[in-house]
Amino acid sequence: MSAPGPGAVESVARPQGGSRIAARFAELKNQGRGALIPFLEAYDPDPATSMAILRGMPGAGADLIEIGVPFTDPMADGPIIQLASQRGLKAGATMAGTLAMVRDFRTEDTTTPVILMGYLNPILSYGAERFVTDAQASGVDGLIVVDMPPEEAEVLAPSALAAGIDIIRLVAPTTDEARLPVVLNASSGFVYYVAITGITGTRSADPEALRQAIPRLRRHTDLPIAIGFGVRTPEQAGEASRIADGAVVASALIDTLAHSLDEQGRAKPDSVRKVLDQVRGLAEAVRSGA
Amino acid sequence: MNKPVTPPLRPNTFKSGPDSAGRFGGFGGRYVAETLMPLILEVEAAYTAARNDPGFDKEWRWLLKEYVGRPSPLWFAERITKHCAGLAGKPGHGAKVYFKREDLNHTGAHKINAVIGQILLARRMGKKRIIAETGAGQHGVATATACALFGLPCTVFMGAVDVERQQPNVFRMKLLGAEVVPVTSGAATLKDAMNEALRHWVANVEDTYYCIGTVAGPHPYPVMVRDFQSVIGEEVRWQLAEQEGEGRLPDVLVAAIGGGSNAMGLFFPFLDDPSVEIHGVEAGGHGVDTPAHAASLTGGRPGVLHGNRTYLLQDEHGQILEGHSISAGLDYPGVGPEHSWLHELGRVQYVNATDQEALDAFQLCTRLEGIIPALEPAHALAHVLRLAPTLPADKIIVMNMSGRGDKDIFTVAGHLGVKI
Numbered sequence: 255m256s257a258p259g260p261g262a263v264e265s266v267a268r269p270q271g272g273s274r275i276a277a278r279f280a281e282l283k284n285q286g287r288g289a290l291i292p293f294l295e296a297y298d299p300d301p302a303t304s305m306a307i308l309r310g311m312p313g314a315g316a317d318l319i320e321i322g323v324p325f326t327d328p329m330a331d332g333p334i335i336q337l338a339s340q341r342g343l344k345a346g347a348t349m350a351g352t353l354a355m356v357r358d359f360r361t362e363d364t365t366t367p368v369i370l371m372g373y374l375n376p377i378l379s380y381g382a383e384r385f386v387t388d389a390q391a392s393g394v395d396g397l398i399v400v401d402m403p404p405e406e407a408e409v410l411a412p413s414a415l416a417a418g419i420d421i422i423r424l425v426a427p428t429t430d431e432a433r434l435p436v437v438l439n440a441s442s443g444f445v446y447y448v449a450i451t452g453i454t455g456t457r458s459a460d461p462e463a464l465r466q467a468i469p470r471l472r473r474h475t476d477l478p479i480a481i482g483f484g485v486r487t488p489e490q491a492g493e494a495s496r497i498a499d500g501a502v503v504a505s506a507l508i509d510t511l512a513h514s515l516d517e518q519g520r521a522k523p524d525s526v527r528k529v530l531d532q533v534r535g536l537a538e539a540v541r542s543g544a
Numbered sequence: 545m546n547k548p549v550t551p552p553l554r555p556n557t558f559k560s561g562p563d564s565a566g567r568f569g570g571f572g573g574r575y576v577a578e579t580l581m582p583l584i585l586e587v588e589a590a591y592t593a594a595r596n597d598p599g600f601d602k603e604w605r606w607l608l609k610e611y612v613g614r615p616s617p618l619w620f621a622e623r624i625t626k627h628c629a630g631l632a633g634k635p636g637h638g639a640k641v642y643f644k645r646e647d648l649n650h651t652g653a654h655k656i657n658a659v660i661g662q663i664l665l666a667r668r669m670g671k672k673r674i675i676a677e678t679g680a681g682q683h684g685v686a687t688a689t690a691c692a693l694f695g696l697p698c699t700v701f702m703g704a705v706d707v708e709r710q711q712p713n714v715f716r717m718k719l720l721g722a723e724v725v726p727v728t729s730g731a732a733t734l735k736d737a738m739n740e741a742l743r744h745w746v747a748n749v750e751d752t753y754y755c756i757g758t759v760a761g762p763h764p765y766p767v768m769v770r771d772f773q774s775v776i777g778e779e780v781r782w783q784l785a786e787q788e789g790e791g792r793l794p795d796v797l798v799a800a801i802g803g804g805s806n807a808m809g810l811f812f813p814f815l816d817d818p819s820v821e822i823h824g825v826e827a828g829g830h831g832v833d834t835p836a837h838a839a840s841l842t843g844g845r846p847g848v849l850h851g852n853r854t855y856l857l858q859d860e861h862g863q864i865l866e867g868h869s870i871s872a873g874l875d876y877p878g879v880g881p882e883h884s885w886l887h888e889l890g891r892v893q894y895v896n897a898t899d900q901e902a903l904d905a906f907q908l909c910t911r912l913e914g915i916i917p918a919l920e921p922a923h924a925l926a927h928v929l930r931l932a933p934t935l936p937a938d939k940i941i942v943m944n945m946s947g948r949g950d951k952d953i954f955t956v957a958g959h960l961g962v963k964i
Contacts, residue, residue, distance in 0.1 A: 326730065326864040327849060329739050330577040330746070336729050348861050374575060374848045379862025401575045401848065405565060426579040428749055433585075437578060448579055452747035 274367040274395045275420055275443040278318060279478040279499060288495030289317035290540040291480055292533050293371070293504035295338035296321050296355055297347035298511065303521040304342075307511075307529050308359050312366045314530040315537020320398070320502060323352050323372030330400045332455040334505040337512065341519060349380045353392040360393035369396040369422060369443075377410065386413045396420035396443045404440035415442065425471060427451050427463070434474050444478040445471060447498060449485065455505025459484035464497045488539030495540045503536055558815035558891050561882060566763020566852075569888065571881035574762045576851045579746045583754075584851075588764040590669045595771070600664065607660050608775065611693070614657075616776075617645045618783035618942070623912040624925075628932035639795070639935035641928055643915070643945040644780055644810065653918065653947030654806045655686040655757060658772035663690040665768075666753035673697040673748075676755045677741040679706055679734035679802075680872035681713025682918075682947060683757030688722035698722040701741040703733035706872055713951055731866050734876050738850055758803025759880030762851030766880050773809025780942055781813055788940065796821045796931065799944040800924040801894065802838070802874035804883045806946035815891060824883060825927045827869035828896035838867030840879040841887045841894040854881040870899035870955065871919035873947075897926035903959055905929055906949065918947035919955065 282289050294307050311319050324342035328335060356368050370389070377385050377399065389397070397419060402410065404423070411421045420443025428451055429437060438445065447467065449459030464481060471479055481494040482502030494501035510532050514525040561568035574584060594600040608614040621641045629638025646654040666674060674691050676698070678684030684700040691698035700717055704726040707714055717724050730736035738761075745754045759766045759773070777797075785792055797814060799807035801824040814820045829837030837843060840855045847856040849864055857865040857877035867875040886892040897905075905925040909917050917925060921944060928943050935941070949956075957964045 325862075327735060327739055329742050329850070330579060332743070333729065340730075343863065375856075375858065375864070376862035378847055379858065379860070400577045401851070403574060403576065403578055403581050406573050406575050424578040426582070428582040429578060430582060433582060450747075451579070451749055453743045456747070 273418060273420060273443065274365065275318065278365070278367050279444065282317060287541055288498065289480065289500030290315055290491060290495065290537050291318045291320055291500050291502040292316045292507055292536065293320040293322060293502060295335065295342050295508060296323055296352040297342035297345040298338045298508070299341045299515055299519055299521055300345045301351065301355070303525060305355055305358065306526045308355060309362065310526060310530045311533055312363055314533035315541070316366065316533060317500070318367040318369060320369045320371050320504070321352065321355065323349065323370055323376060325373040325376055328373060330453055332453040332505060334455040334508050334512070338508045349376050349385065353388050353394070356394050357392040367395040368393065369398060370394055371398040372400070374399050374402045382410045383413060386410070386417050386419065389419060390417040394419060396422045398422045398424070398446060400424070404436055407440060411440070422446055424448050427467060434471070438471070438475040438477070441475070441477060444480050444500065445475060446502065447471060447479055447481050448483045449481050449494070450483050452483070454483050457484050458486060459490060459494065461493050461497065464494065468498050488535045491536045492539035492542065501540065507532055554889060558886065558889070559812065561885065562763060562767050566767070568882045568885035571846070571854050571884040572763055572766055572852050574851060575848045575853065576762045577746070580742065580762070583745060583749055584762045584764070586669070590665055591764050591768050594665055594668055600668070604661050604664055608657065612650045612656050612660065613648065614775065615779045615783065616648050618780060618787065619643045619645050620787065621913050624909065625932070627908070627912060628929065629937065631929070632933035636937050637933060637935065638937050639932040639939035639941045640937070641932055642784070642940065642942045644776060644942060646776060646806065646944060646946045647915070647917065647948035651682070651686045651689050652950065653682045653686065654773060654776060654809060654944070655683045656689065657775055657809070658769045658805065659683070659686040659690045659755060661772035662753070662755045662768070663694055663696070666696070666755070667694065669753060671753035672751040673699070674753050674755050675699045675701065675741050675744055676757060677701045677734065677737040678757065679703070679737070679876065680951065681706070681710040681717065682873060682951070684722070684724070685713055685716050685720070687755050688717040688720035691722065692720045699725060699744070701725050701727050701737040701744065703731070703737045704728045705732045706734065706737070709955070710872060710951065712954070733866065735850070735864065742850070758805040759808045759882060760803045760850060760852060760854065760878055766852065766882055769805050770808040770812055770882060773805050774812045776806070776809035776944065777811065777813035780810065784940070784942065792940070793817055793820055794942040795819070795935070795939040796823060796941045798823045798825060798924050798928050798931070798941060800825050800874065800920045800946060801879060801883060802827065802876050802920065803878070804880040806944050808880060808882060810942070810944045811892060822892040823927060823931070824892050824894045825924045826894055826896040827867070827871060827874035827923055828898040828901070829868040829870070831898055832896055836868040837896070838869040838875045838877070839896045840867070840877060841883065842896055844877070846884065849878050852881045854878050854884045855887070870902060870959070871923065871952070873918070873920045874923065895927055897923040901926035903956065906956060915945065916949035916953070917945055918949045919952045921946045922949070
């Protein structure tokens with residue numbers, strides 16, 4: 255397996271004066287709105303289609319982008335992202351291939367933060383140190399490693415942070431007062447609030463519960479907070495981005511992509527457009543301030 | 545990880561693990577999503593409290609005696625011993641072979657020991673329903689049984705492929721009142737059943753306890769299941785002394801390894817007895833030099849899955865591979881983290897037996913001892929049949945007969961070309 259070398263993009267991989275994620279949230283705060291953070295799974299259903307979706311996302315209104323790194327055993331994900339993961343793997347997704355997508359993206363876009371979301375084993379298999387080096391060189395800004403709680407982060411977090419890559423952590427409704435500081439103190443970039451007790455894409459977030467939960471988090475952290483798991487519609491995204499600082503939409507977009515595929519699971523000519531149109535709709539709701 | 549690991553120092557005791565982080569050396573831990581973390585911390589706190597409560601131990605032991613039927617016999621397998629002496633071909637050879645008869649437990653396997661313990665724990669925690677994963681169905685049946693006894697609703701997650709090939713156990717679980725959920729995600733086998741059970745747990749935190757069947761998963765499951773299963777080895781210690789004389793220890797312990805709970809249960813009480821050699825037998829499938837096996841320690845490398853760092857069957861990219869074994873109880877791509885640690889320390893030797901060797905041992909045991917073994921311990925027996933002839937006749941091998949083979953007769957018939 256050959257690693258993607260740093261290549262010509264090294265100069266643009268990191269902006270002057272700190273993190274792209276912090277810069278983007280600060281910029282949005284000045285605009286008085288929250289962030290839309292759409293998700294795509296690498297190589298789903300094929301490398302070219304997922305690359306086209308990634309490239310099109312900023313233009314469609316993505317403020318930050320989350321890329322899922324396919325894994326055979328995505329423990330925290332519901333059926334929609336599980337299937338996306340399987341399609342990605344079938345299309346040949348690897349860590350090297352996912353990093354190459356980010357590197358290609360960075361040749362055109364040097365400001366939109368890119369966050370990789372995945373599980374620890376493919377990173378360990380790639381080699382944690384080598385992964386941090388290559389992720390930095392490719393222009394990755396943050397990592398969500400689902401099965402790496404603060405207690406197990408030694409293997410990756412210190413070197414990632416030293417390389418300027420944020421470790422974004424999930425906080426769940428079940429994370430109690432005693433545990434909250436443990437998780438938040440080990441977070442950087444932003445905090446990902448899991449809106450439901452459950453897995454991705456299975457239930458809808460309850461705005462009332464969110465209005466209670468987000469201030470509880472704010473008492474413990476100054477980091478921006480994004481809400482995910484259970485944010486599907488433009489209305490929900492708009493609401494979540496106003497209650498917190500951003501909304502992550504994943505399963506709803508993957509669902510659209512999955513439904514756009516032909517019977518053999520291949521992308522059709524309008525697959526990319528359908529996903530990006532949906533991103534546009536979400537972005538409008540986030541920007542409307544209504 | 546790809547980095548070479550420095551050889552671990554040999555500890556003063558092999559029984560000190562895990563540490564407070566749930567680690568056995570570099571293995572184990574709590575690699576779970578934050579959504580799960582509060583749950584496993586709650587289980588850990590409850591288990592620590594229960595262990596320090598004599599009333600908990602007393603109730604568990606009473607149930608093991610009166611409901612499960614413990615102690616299980618330690619049977620001197622005289623005809624197997626004679627057979628091995630015959631294979632030895634030289635006088636004075638052929639070690640004595642004993643079977644620890646976990647197959648005689650209620651529900652027919654060792655699984656019930658840890659299930660009873662965990663259900664008592666769930667009750668202490670005020671949980672109202674139980675979930676479990678199962679591969680061959682033995683752990684599912686044991687859990688459904690205990691839930692029937694305690695009047696608790698039970699949901700068992702089982703790979704859709706396993707549901708098809710283990711119909712009798714599926715029907716048993718349903719008779720016992722459990723709901724069996726076929727899991728179609730991933731490869732639709734045991735590892736996917738475990739993923740699905742974990743997902744379901746996260747979504748049903750308040751009232752649900754997850755009863756794990758083996759010495760794997762996030763801390764505290766590996767230590768908790770090992771502690772409960774250690775009743776096996778503790779009994780062997782006094783039972784052998786009764787039959788062979790005060791202070792007589794086994795010379796070799798042998799047990800089959802899937803996740804490794806029956807093996808940990810037999811091995812753990814003897815880890816600090818240096819005269820006792822310990823052999824774990826992994827499922828060699830079609831052979832460990834083919835892709836079709838489930839020998840994680842022999843053919844895998846360390847990684848993270850299902851909440852713990854341990855040896856895993858995985859490809860060069862860290863994607864998890866499917867294990868293969870004739871035994872549905874062994875085809876798990878991981879292994880308990882304590883086994884990984886004992887493997888690296890060299891305290892336990894991990895070997896393997898193929899599908900064919902297990903099938904041969906299955907038939908031999910049935911004819912010579914009148915015991916139909918499960919295909920899991922048939923792997924252990926295959927190793928015993930290789931090992932015993934090489935040892936002097938005054939040596940003693942204790943093998944864990946971890947389950948009975950009724951559930952496997954259809955599989956075996958299929959392989960023998962018999963239609964039933």
